[in-house]
Every structure is written in structure tokens, then in C-alpha cells.
Amino acid sequence: MKLFRKIYYIALAAVFILMFSLTVADVTGGKGRGDFNTDEAVGYLMELAGSQTAHSLYNSSDRAAVVTKLTDKLQSFGFKAADGAGTDGKRPYSSASDTTIKFAASAGVKVPTFFVQGMSYSLDQYYKDLGTGHSTDTDEDDEKISVDTTVFPLTLNNVYAAFPGKAASPKTVVIMAHYDSVPMGPGASDDMSSVSAMLAVINSMMTQKASYENNILFVFTDGEEFGLYGAKMAKGFTGIDGAMQNVGFVANFESRGTAGTSIMFETNANNYEVIKQYAKISNSIYSNSIANFVYSVMPNYTDFSVFKTEDTSVPGVNFANMGEGENYHSQNDNIANATDAGGRAFISQHGDIMGRIVKHFGDLDLSTLSKEGNAVFFNYLNLMVIYYPTIVAVIMGAVILGLLIGIIGFNIKKKAFCFKKMGLGVAAQLIALVGTVGLMFGAYYIFGLIAALFNKIDIHNIAAIKFSSPGLVIGMLALGAVFSAALHTLFKKIFNIKAGDIVNGSILVLCVAAAAVSFILPAASFLLAWLAVLEAVVWLVTVIIKDKFKERRGYSIERLFLPFIPVILCIPMTLSVIMLAGDALGAYLYPVISAVAVLSLGVITPYFSYLKPLMDKVYAKLPPMRFRTVAGGDGEAAQKHDAKDANRSAKYKAKGKNVKGKPHKADKSAESEVKYVYTEVPRKYTNRGGLGILTFVICVFLLFFSLIGGNQAIATAGSYGANSGMFADDALVFVIDKQANENYWMVSDLHAYQSMKYELDGYKYNKDLKSYKKPAEKNFFESYVPAFTKDNIIKNKYQVVPAAAALASNTIVTRYTLTIDNSGKALSSIDLTSGISNTMRLKVADTDKIVLRLTGAMTIVFNTPGDTVYRGAVTYTEEIAGLYNRAFEISVENTLDYGIENSKNEWKAVKDIGVNSKDSTKTLRFKLAVKYITTFTCG
Numbered sequence: 001m002k003l004f005r006k007i008y009y010i011a012l013a014a015v016f017i018l019m020f021s022l023t024v025a026d027v028t029g030g031k032g033r034g035d036f037n038t039d040e041a042v043g044y045l046m047e048l049a050g051s052q053t054a055h056s057l058y059n060s061s062d063r064a065a066v067v068t069k070l071t072d073k074l075q076s077f078g079f080k081a082a083d084g085a086g087t088d089g090k091r092p093y094s095s096a097s098d099t100t101i102k103f104a105a106s107a108g109v110k111v112p113t114f115f116v117q118g119m120s121y122s123l124d125q126y127y128k129d130l131g132t133g134h135s136t137d138t139d140e141d142d143e144k145i146s147v148d149t150t151v152f153p154l155t156l157n158n159v160y161a162a163f164p165g166k167a168a169s170p171k172t173v174v175i176m177a178h179y180d181s182v183p184m185g186p187g188a189s190d191d192m193s194s195v196s197a198m199l200a201v202i203n204s205m206m207t208q209k210a211s212y213e214n215n216i217l218f219v220f221t222d223g224e225e226f227g228l229y230g231a232k233m234a235k236g237f238t239g240i241d242g243a244m245q246n247v248g249f250v251a252n253f254e255s256r257g258t259a260g261t262s263i264m265f266e267t268n269a270n271n272y273e274v275i276k277q278y279a280k281i282s283n284s285i286y287s288n289s290i291a292n293f294v295y296s297v298m299p300n301y302t303d304f305s306v307f308k309t310e311d312t313s314v315p316g317v318n319f320a321n322m323g324e325g326e327n328y329h330s331q332n333d334n335i336a337n338a339t340d341a342g343g344r345a346f347i348s349q350h351g352d353i354m355g356r357i358v359k360h361f362g363d364l365d366l367s368t369l370s371k372e373g374n375a376v377f378f379n380y381l382n383l384m385v386i387y388y389p390t391i392v393a394v395i396m397g398a399v400i401l402g403l404l405i406g407i408i409g410f411n412i413k414k415k416a417f418c419f420k421k422m423g424l425g426v427a428a429q430l431i432a433l434v435g436t437v438g439l440m441f442g443a444y445y446i447f448g449l450i451a452a453l454f455n456k457i458d459i460h461n462i463a464a465i466k467f468s469s470p471g472l473v474i475g476m477l478a479l480g481a482v483f484s485a486a487l488h489t490l491f492k493k494i495f496n497i498k499a500g501d502i503v504n505g506s507i508l509v510l511c512v513a514a515a516a517v518s519f520i521l522p523a524a525s526f527l528l529a530w531l532a533v534l535e536a537v538v539w540l541v542t543v544i545i546k547d548k549f550k551e552r553r554g555y556s557i558e559r560l561f562l563p564f565i566p567v568i569l570c571i572p573m574t575l576s577v578i579m580l581a582g583d584a585l586g587a588y589l590y591p592v593i594s595a596v597a598v599l600s601l602g603v604i605t606p607y608f609s610y611l612k613p614l615m616d617k618v619y620a621k622l623p624p625m626r627f628r629t630v631a632g633g634d635g636e637a638a639q640k641h642d643a644k645d646a647n648r649s650a651k652y653k654a655k656g657k658n659v660k661g662k663p664h665k666a667d668k669s670a671e672s673e674v675k676y677v678y679t680e681v682p683r684k685y686t687n688r689g690g691l692g693i694l695t696f697v698i699c700v701f702l703l704f705f706s707l708i709g710g711n712q713a714i715a716t717a718g719s720y721g722a723n724s725g726m727f728a729d730d731a732l733v734f735v736i737d738k739q740a741n742e743n744y745w746m747v748s749d750l751h752a753y754q755s756m757k758y759e760l761d762g763y764k765y766n767k768d769l770k771s772y773k774k775p776a777e778k779n780f781f782e783s784y785v786p787a788f789t790k791d792n793i794i795k796n797k798y799q800v801v802p803a804a805a806a807l808a809s810n811t812i813v814t815r816y817t818l819t820i821d822n823s824g825k826a827l828s829s830i831d832l833t834s835g836i837s838n839t840m841r842l843k844v845a846d847t848d849k850i851v852l853r854l855t856g857a858m859t860i861v862f863n864t865p866g867d868t869v870y871r872g873a874v875t876y877t878e879e880i881a882g883l884y885n886r887a888f889e890i891s892v893e894n895t896l897d898y899g900i901e902n903s904k905n906e907w908k909a910v911k912d913i914g915v916n917s918k919d920s921t922k923t924l925r926f927k928l929a930v931k932y933i934t935t936f937t938c939g
Contacts, residue, residue: 005559012564019571026381026572027286027579028470029261029323029345036351037200042339044073045196045347048179049188049335060155063222066179067116067157070220073199074114074161077206080104082115082160082240101239103164110164112206115240119233120155158230159220161202162240165213171248171366172215174316175201175354176231176303178224182329187225188338189321189346190328194253195220197351201358212362215243224303231303248366249274250316251357252304253350258333259342260323262349263580265291266304269313272373272389277364278317279377279385281356285319285349287385288378290577293523294584315369319353321346322583326467378526381572390522396529397518400511403536407543416543417504421497425505428491429602433509436483436598440591443479447706448587454707458750460765466586471705473582473590477575478698480594485605486691492609499606500558506602507535507563513599527577528599534566535603563603574600734776738934739875743776746931790938796862796870798938800854802878816878818860820850826870831861862938871939878932 048069083102098117103110159179165171177194181187198218205216217240221230237244264287267274271292278287304318323342327333337343377387411417445462452459488502514532518525542557549557574596581593733746747753747763748771757763763772791797802816820827822844833839834856841863844850862870 008560012561012568016564016568016571019568020575022381023572023575024470024474024579026379027261027576029259029342035204036197036348036355037204038344038348038351040203041193041196041200041347041351042344044199045188045192045338046335047073048196049186049192049338063180064157067159067222070159070179070195070199071114071116074159074202077112077203079112079114079161079206080106082113084239085115098237098239099242103162103241110241112164113160113162113240115160115162117158117160117233117237117239118156154223154226154229156222156230156233158222158234158237160234160237160240161218161220162243163205163211163216164241165215165362166211167213169246170213170215171246172217172243173212173358173361173366174217174219174244174247174250175253175358176219176221176234176250177253178221178230178303180222180225180230181333182225185327185330185333186335187333188335189258189333189343190255191224191253193255193338193343193347194350197253197347197354200351201354204355205358210358210362212358214248214362214364214366215246216358216362217243217247221303228301228303228306231306235306247307247314249357249361249364249369250304250307250314251354252302252316252318253354254302254304254318254320255346256320256328257323257325258327258337259340259346260321260325260583261286262319262321262346262353263287263291264317264319264353266295266302266308266318267292268308268315270370270372270374271315272375272387273369273371274315274317275375275377275385275387277360277369279387281360282353283379283384284382285353286379286576286580288526288577289376289523290378290527291580291584293521315366317357319350321349322580325583374523376522376526378573379576386526393518393522393525393529396525396533397515400515400518400529400532400536403533403540404508404511407536407540410540410543414543414547416546417500421495421501422504422508424491424495424497425501425503426508427505428488428495428497428502429506429509431491432484432487432602432605433595433598435487436480437591437595439483440476440480440594443702444587444591447702450703451706456707458753460770461750463588464586465588468582468585468587469705470579472587472702473579475698475702475705476582476590476594477578477597479695479702480597481601481605482691482695482698484598484601485608488606489609492606499609502606503563503603504539506599506606507532507539510599510602511536526573527596528574530573531566531570531600534569535563538562538566561607567600567604570600733771733929733931735931735933738932740933745774745776747772791859794861795867796864796938798860798862800858800860800876802856816854816876818850818852818854819875819877820852820862821872821874822850823848824872826864826868826872827862828865829863831859831863833859833861869939871937873935873937875933875935879929 048066081104083104084100101115104113105111175198177198178191179187179195181190181192186192198220202218204210219234221234223229223233224231234244262285264278264282264285302318302320304316307314307316323346324337327337338347374390375387376390376393377385379385411419444465448457448462448465449459451457451465452462457465488499491497492499492502510528511532514525514528517527518529542562546557578593578596582590585593733748734743735746736743745763746766746769747760748769750771753760753763753772757772760772760774763774765771766773789799789801791799800816800818820830825845827850828843828845830842830844830850830852831839832842832852832854842850842852864870
């Protein structure tokens with residue numbers, strides 16, 4: 001029987017390690033399945049983005065060059081230009097005539113067709129053609145209106161590659177990705193990797209002469225990083241026989257890093273039928289309904305968001321990766337990282353699922369996907385997608401409560417456990433839960449301080465470290481488990497209870513939490529519900545057969561550690577969510593995430609003390625620890641020497657020295673002739689010491705992953721992409737604050753400051769600005785003039801002309817914000833007019849503070865009731881940045897040359913005042929912004 005238990009214990013441990021390893025591998029990366037040609041996709045990526053520089057795909061001319069490469073590639077595949085599009089397959093977008101764009105035909109049969117949809121429009125044209133109205137910013141209660149217009153007038157080019165459907169009135173399956181990038185990075189992964197995978201899938205379809213009942217439309221969108229403008233333009237496109245107006249399914253592909261597994265993180269509302277079909281084709285792509293729920297409440301958007309509005313939610317799925325997220329939106333989102341082993345694995349998964357979607361949904365009746373009802377769903381390793389209606393989650397919550405009632409009923413009859421001691425076990429688990437989370441917060445700040453000491457983060461940003469990695473998450477879990485085990489051991493002594501009592505209490509806490517989540521938030525219920533059901537079943541079985549088992553087997557059923565089994569089976573559900581949450585949310589939320597681990601491991605950690613007999617046997621086989629002491633002599637001198645030599649012995653031991661016993665002379669005291677001899681006394685190993693050693697090893701592990709690694713410091717804190725040798729996003733800001741009557745330099749990107757501080761002089765942290773600030777000794781922008789002037793022709797009419805014109809004729813970006821005081825409810829609406837374009841009206845009757853983010857010359861009319869005049873305050877904040885110009889690079893060692901006409905003197909002053917070279921040979925790169933703040937009282 002002992003042999004059976006040994007084999008059983010070894011099997012439990014082996015399966016635990018196996019499930020843990022498979023889950024980590026599943027979440028952190030892997031290769032796609034099927035016949036997707038990764039090498040081909042990587043080749044396309046090299047062609048499209050290999051030569052692009054950090055700012056290229058934010059520049060309209062460079063994006064146009066990519067469009068040319070895309071269309072050339074499609075033509076080489078055999079695509080024909082759309083009928084009505086002209087000989088080159090291109091023409092400017094026109095909402096009046098886009099319906100004339102048709103599928104190309106050969107011998108009267110529709111053939112694969114490509115088309116470039118171009119648009120150049122102003123702010124007013126954007127609202128008129130797309131009908132989206134102004135966006136609403138609800139991040140703060142007092143900011144209700146936010147118009148993001150920093151990129152207008154805007155030129156966009158969407159590229160369409162369409163396969164005609166065989167049905168008489170086909171619906172359309174849309175595969176979508178964007179090819180533009182942020183200004184800080186080349187965008188090789190975000191999102192050119194997806195674009196390249198799309199090309200490989202398209203070529204495969206052309207080679208195989210694939211055809212389906214539904215139209216298959218590949219859309220390469222522009223302007224995603226600007227504000228989803230390309231997707232909005234695509235949604236309103238009525239060309240290619242109206243394919244975009246009859247969309248039945250959308251799959252969007254994104255990237256939030258340069259490696260890692262592809263994750264299906266978002267679906268449409270009423271997603272049950274979509275998940276039902278998706279589950280048939282996906283097992284290697286990670287997905288779950290918690291990610292879908294969490295993303296739905298986050299203020300983040302992708303092109304998929306355009307198709308997920310409340311009134312026109314199109315069935316679909318959204319994919320992205322999160323591995324090596326420190327490279328996201330940085331100069332490290334480059335071709336090298338996008339094509340290494342991790343980048344290739346990500347491309348492989350994206351391309352594989354694209355092909356599966358085309359084959360499955362291409363012949364599916366897409367009208368069935370719009371049925372009402374949502375699903376709870378999750379991956380179980382690479383084996384399957386488990387899904388069920390949300391009502392089943394609610395039923396599972398009821399089942400959990402029913403099992404608890406059954407356990408209580410049977411225990412009254414069987415008396416398998418003591419209710420009082422179970423209650424103490426509940427208290428122990430709750431205290432351990434709170435205590436472990438608290439201890440994890442302490443550990444977070446300790447390691448954060450160490451990271452700050454090693455210059456990995458800015459000390460002022462220690463409360464919001466965003467970096468994460470699998471190593472850090474695993475270390476956090478191990479440390480949390482050790483904390484929890486130590487607290488459980490302590491509580492067993494304090495409350496005089498056994499491990500089984502704490503396990504029972506832990507299961508009760510888990511079941512109550514799982515039932516509550518099942519009722520309140522069904523989408524997240526699977527994280528705890530399955531584990532709770534299985535643990536409750538184990539508990540019920542244990543209560544029923546406990547006595548008979550001991551009679552027949554001769555030992556307690558607890559010796560089988562049955563609660564371990566549900567934990568092992570549910571590792572793919574719980575661990576995957578914990579690891580992805582760490583990646584998505586960052587290290588500063590590790591302590592909160594650890595609560596899930598404590599809930600799950602509460603049925604294991606109380607049993608850690610059961611390892612004592614095993615560890616005692618291990619300790620017995622180890623060479624004993626020996627500490628030297630003193631023998632011989634007596635009296636006060638002997639006692640002093642005993643203490644002194646014990647200290648000395650400990651110091652030798654700490655230094656690793658092995659000083660063998662030998663005579664030692666006493667000090668020159670009354671007993672100076674007395675001799676003392678060192679002797680060695682063996683000490684036993686203890687579990688307490690073993691726990692300490694284990695904790696030390698885990699801390700070293702965490703320290704390694706906190707401080708060692710390729711580019712992790714880039715994203716440890718602050719904005720992505722800020723370090724030496726990279727452009728820091730608006731890192732250096734010159735502020736002209738007429739309101740406060742001061743001028744100063746400011747570095748807001750705290751991590752950028754870590755990279756720049758050795759080249760800067762005189763900067764001190766300002767807690768109000770949450771930035772490093774340096775007073776400016778002089779204002780070299782003397783030509784600045786108030787840019788907000790009243791037009792007396794019409795009441796309440798004002799003309800806004802950005803003052804950037806006083807700087808340079810070719811300043812790349814000018815944006816300004818008007819903060820309008822409407823606390824007296826004097827305004828009913830505001831009219832905005834750009835040039836001679838149509839006027840856009842904003843209703844502001846119930847808004848206390850109105851925030852308008854605008855660009856370019858703008859006429860503003862404040863509409864008030866009757867003949868009253870608006871006399872409120874308007875704060876004007878203008879930002880002028882060289883953000884999007886590749887020439888903006890201040891080099892300490894090179895000649896200052898920005899290529900900005902008529903402004904070299906001003907920009908040289910930027911260097912002279914804002915930067916102190918300190919005789920460094922290092923090149924310092926940053927993006928400069930100038931901020932101008934003033935307040936006018938209108939009327």
C-alpha cells in the first residue's frame with residue numbers, strides 16, 4: 001500500500017508539472033498549425049517594412065509607397081483592377097459615385113479584384129461622409145466632449161482584395177489589418193506582420209483557385225493609429241458591388257508586441273453563434289470570455305471597434321498578440337524582432353487562423369451568426385474551445401450552492417468534519433488571502449525599489465510599473481504560494497486546527513466566490529466555477545466515504561490529497577488567465593492577480609507541512625551544518641570569550657571560511673592564562689530553514705527577471721519606446737505659461753528621463769506636474785502672439801489661428817485645446833467651422849467644462865439663449881511638436897541640423913537651454929514639443 005501511495009504521489013506531481021508547463025507554453029507562444037507558409041509571409045514583411053524607418057508609416061508619402069507595393073503584389077498574384085477604377089486600379093474616393101466600382105470580370109464571370117480607396121478630407125468632410133458625430137470622452141466626469149482632430153486634413157488609402165462569392169446574393173467575410181504605424185515605431189509587427197500574413201493567405205487562395213459561397217474581402221486599412229479612420233472609411237464604402245454593405249463576418253488582426261501567442265480577445269455582442277462556429281476551427285489560438293469582457297470595458301479601440309457599435313454590431317472576432325510587449329509602439333517594433341523565432345511563431349498563428357476562417361466562414365450561412373445570446377468560452381490547452389450559454393454559468397452557480405447544502409446535510413449525519421474547525425479554516429483562508437495580497441504589495445515595492453536603484457525605472461513611477469514577463473508571473477505565483485503556506489502553517493498552530501480543516505474552509509470560500517461570480521458576471525465565471533464544482537464534488541465524496549475508506553484501507557482518505565486533482569485539471573483555465581492578465585495589466589497589479597492564485601491553491605498550501613517527514617529523511621542524508629564554539633575556562637572572561645567567539649564564528653561562516661578548532665588566547669584580563677579551544681557543534685536542518693531558502697531562491701529568480709533581459713527596461717515604466725538611442729515621445733517640452741507667468745522645460749515621460757538625465761542639467765521632479773521641471777531663463781519664442789481673437793462682426797464669434805506659424809513655415813504638427821467654462825450653463829451649443837467647410841454643431845447645454853481638441857484655423861461661435869453674450873473663461877493650450885519629422889534629432893556629438901527653414905536659431909536655443917551635453921559622446925534623441933498656455937475671458 002505504501003508503494004501505491006508513493007507511485008500515486010509521484011504521478012500527481014508529474015501531472016501537475018506537465019499541465020503547468022503545457023499551459024505556460026500555450027500562453028507564451030507556439031507555432032500555428034495547418035499549411036500556412038510562414039517563410040512566404042516573412043518574405044512579404046521584409047519587402048513591405050524592411051526599409052522603413054521609425055516614423056515612416058505615419059508619413060503619408062511612405063504609406064503611399066506601401067500601397068504601391070501592395071497593389072503590385074496583388075497584381076502579380078493575378079488580381080484585376082476593379083471595373084470603374086481606371087487603368088491603374090486607383091481613383092479618389094467619392095461618396096457620390098463609389099457604387100460604380102464593380103468586380104472585374106472575365107468572359108462575364110467575376111474574378112478576384114483589387115481596388116484602392118483614397119480620400120483626402122478635412123474635419124468637416126469626415127463628419128459629413130462618415131456620419132460619426134463627435135466622440136465623447138468620459139474618462140473624467142467633468143470632461144464630456146473631446147474632438148480628436150490632430151491629424152486633419154488627412155489623406156488615407158485603403159486597399160481591397162476581393163474574391164467574388166458564388167451565391168446569387170452573397171454576404172461578405174472581411175479579413176482586416178492596418179498597415180500604418182505610430183510615429184515612434186516602424187510598425188513591423190503592429191501591424192505589418194498581419195498584413196504580410198494576409199498576403200500569404202491571398203496568394204494561397206489564388207494558387208488553389210479557391211472559391212466560396214460568400215465574398216471574401218481582404219481589407220488593408222490606413223489610419224488605424226490616427227483614430228480608426230481607415231476602418232470608418234471602409235465601413236461606409238459601397239463599391240465592389242456593395243461587398244462592404246453586406247458584411248456577415250469580420251476578423252480583425254492586430255499586434256501588441258513582437259512575439260507571443262495569438263489571442264482572440266474580442267467578439268461582437270450576442271456572440272454565442274460566432275463562438276459556436278469559431279470553436280470548430282480553432283484550438284491553437286488562445287481565447288476566453290474574460291478577455292472579451294475586460295476589453296469591452298477598457299478605453300482601447302482597434303479597427304474592429306468600428307464594426308461593433310451598438311446599432312450595427314457585425315458578427316466577428318478580433319486577434320492580437322501580447323508577447324514582448326515592451327517593443328509595442330516603439331522603435332523596437334522593427335523587422336529584426338518581427339522576424340525572429342518569436343515573431344515568426346506569431347505570424348504563423350495569425351496566418352493559420354486566417355486561412356481557417358476563410359475556409360469555414362466562406363461557405364457558412366452567415367445570417368445564422370446574428371442570433372441573440374452570449375457565450376462563456378475558454379481554451380483548454382491546444383485541445384479545444386469549451387463554450388456554453390451564459391445561462392449555464394448561472395446554473396453552475398446554483399449547482400455549487402446545492403453541493404454545499406448537500407455537504408452540510410451529509411456531514412450532520414456522518415460527522416466527517418467539525419463545523420467549528422471548518423469555520424476557523426475559513427477564517428484562516430480569508431486571513432491568508434488578505435495577508436498574501438498585502439505581502440505581495442510589499443514584495444512589489446521592494447523589487448520596484450531595487451529596479452529603481454539599478455536605473456530600470458523612475459522612482460516616481462514605482463506605483464505603476466507596466467512591464468511583465470512569464471518569468472515574473474511565475475515567480476509571483478511561487479512567492480504567493482510560499483507566503484500562503486507560511487500563513488496557513490502559522491494559523492494551524494494558533495487555532496489548533498489541521499490541514500484538512502483549512503482545506504475545507506478554503507473550498508467553502510472558493511465555492512461562495514465562484515457562485516457569486518457566476519450570478520453577477522457569467523463571462524468570468526469559468527475562472528473559478530469549474531474548480532469550485534470539482535472541489536465541492538471531492539469534498540462531498542470525502543464526507544460520504546471517509547469512514548468506510550479508513551476501515552478498508554487502513555489510512556485516512558486525506559492521504560490521497562484528492563483536492564489536488566481539480567487544481568491540476570483546472571490549471572489551463574486559471575494559470576492562463578493569470579499570465580495573460582499579468583501581460584495585459586502590468587506588474588503593478590500582480591498583488592491583486594495573486595488573489596486568484598491564493599483562492600485556487602488554498603486546497604494545496606495547507607498540506608505543505610505534510611512534507612515534513614519526507615524532508616526530514618532528505619535532511620538526514622545531507623552533511624550536517626557545523627558551527628564552532630569555545631570549550632574550556634570559566635568565569636566572566638570565559639563567558640565574554642564564548643560570546644565573542646560565537647560572533648567571530650558566525651562571521652567566518654558568513655564569509656564562507658572554514659576555520660578548524662585551534663587554541664585561542666584570551667584577552668589580557670585577570671584570567672589571561674586561561675586557554676580556550678574551538679569545537680564544532682552540528683546543527684540540524686529544519687523546515688523553517690528550508691522555507692527560508694526556498695523564499696530566497698524565488699526572490700533571486702524574481703530579481704533576475706526584474707533586472708535582466710533584452711529590452712524590458714523600455715516598458716518597465718512610462719511610455720513605450722523611450723531609451724537611449726530611441727526617440728522619446730514628446731520627451732522634452734518647453735512650456736510658455738502666460739497664465740502662471742512662467743516658462744519652463746519639462747520631461748513628462750518618466751522613463752525617458754531615465755535615458756536622458758545624464759544629458760540634462762537642472763531638472764527637479766515636480767509632483768504637481770508629475771514631471772521633471774527646469775525653469776527657463778529666457779523665452780526664445782518671443783514672436784508668440786495670442787492666437788485667440790474676437791471677430792466683432794457677429795456676436796460670440798471667435799477666430800482661432802494656431803500660433804505655430806510664428807515658429808516655422810513647415811512645422812509638422814500643431815494641435816490645441818480649448819477648455820471652456822460653462823458652469824453657469826450659459827451655452828446651449830457651439831459651432832465649429834474650418835475654412836469654408838460646413839459647420840459642425842456640438843450640443844453642450846448640460847456640460848460644465850467643455851474640452852475641444854482641434855487643429856488648424858477654426859471659427860468658433862458660442863450659441864447662447866436670446867441675445868446674451870458668453871462671458872466665460874477659455875483656456876487655450878497649444879502644442880507644437882516635431883513629433884512626426886524624422887529630422888528631429890538632437891545629437892550631442894553631431895552638428896545641429898534640423899532641416900527646418902527659418903528656425904535654426906530657435907531650435908539651437910532648444911538645445912542650448914534644454915540640454916547640457918556634459919562632454920558626452922552619446923547621441924541623445926528626443927522629440928521636442930512646445931506648449932503654450934493662456935486664458936482669455938470672452939465677451
